[in-house]
Amino acid sequence: MGGYSSEYKISLKSGNVVHEYLNKDKYESYRIHILKDKWVYVDDNENEHSVNRHDFSVNIEGQTIVFDCVFNAIHGTPGEDGLMQAYFELLDIPQTSCSYYQAALTFNKRDLLSVLKPYGIKSAPSFYLNFGDEIDEEAIVEKVGLPCFVKANKAGSSFGISKVYKKEEIKPAIKAAYKEDDEIIIEGFLDGTEVSVGVIKYKGETKVLPITEIVTENDFFDYEAKYEGKSHEITPARITSKQEEKVREIAKRAYDILKMEGFSRSEFIFVKDEPFMLEMNTTPGLTTESILPEQAIVAGISLSELFENAIEEVLPKNH
Secondary structure, three states, X not given: OEOOOOOHHHHHHHHHHHHHHOOOOOOOOOEEEEEOOEEEEEOOOOOEEEEEOOOOEEEEOOEEEOOOOEOXXXXXXXXXXXXXXXXXXXXXXXXXXXXHHHHHHHXXXXXXXXXXXXXXXXXXXXXXXXXXXXXXXXXXXXXXXXXXXXXXOOOOOOOXXXXXXXHHHHHHHHHHHHOOOOEEEEEEOOOOOEEEEEEEEEOOXXXXXXXXXXXXXXXXXXXXXXXXXXXXXXXXXXXXXXXXXXXXXXXXXXXXXXXXXXXXXXXXXXXXXXXXXXXXXXXXXXXXXXXXXXXHHHOOOOHHHHHHHHHHHHOOOOO
């Protein structure tokens, strides 16, 4: 848990929930904080023990602890962009999220949507910028229209996102997004119902969880709406059976096309009956208020079962 991005505090909350709900009779769990300045095991008395990065072991009072499995609850870099996944693959330690390539691909909104497009998965009209590129507001407005969203390409929890109504607001919004990332995606505004679709590997099968509708008091589903109670998440979503069938099929198809493992949560906006994909998260929030755990509970899967299944999916079958 933790991470190097603006999302690390949310990740610590997620990790603590996993630690709390895991079946203590079955698993011995250790809270490992992966932070910019240190990698440490934090024991129940909040004492810190440093992690040996050579083999991801911890030395506690002369005893070396090695791990059978890593439960990945890091949002943002390095846990959601493939860095930790590649590290654990090199060390041959099973971990609960997707593989490093899928993590890197889905973390890059532009690349993800480009890969899924040939499979008929729709997304909003978009305009790409890299740091240092000339900003041509006319060209941007012509391509995506107004209002539009200016987003940091590789950031989560709605950091670095602005909704822009006027041409004059484009440059300040771009400047804000560059604080989070050196790549930007500017997307046309889609007016419709926003939903979040959790897809997981459950007992060996790809399972689509009940769909959540996102109703925000703010102008869009921003950080405040996500984490400070300025939104309502309604599960199951108030959508037609036709819409539900379509978005379930597309979310599952995206998961299978990308050969995903573990948890994923994809966001869509309906334009009439057509779902347009915004993004896919591969280590979604796991706090008790987070969307994916709520969806699991509506599906009749307790948090203990959800977390245990994630571990059992990746542990060698003869453990």
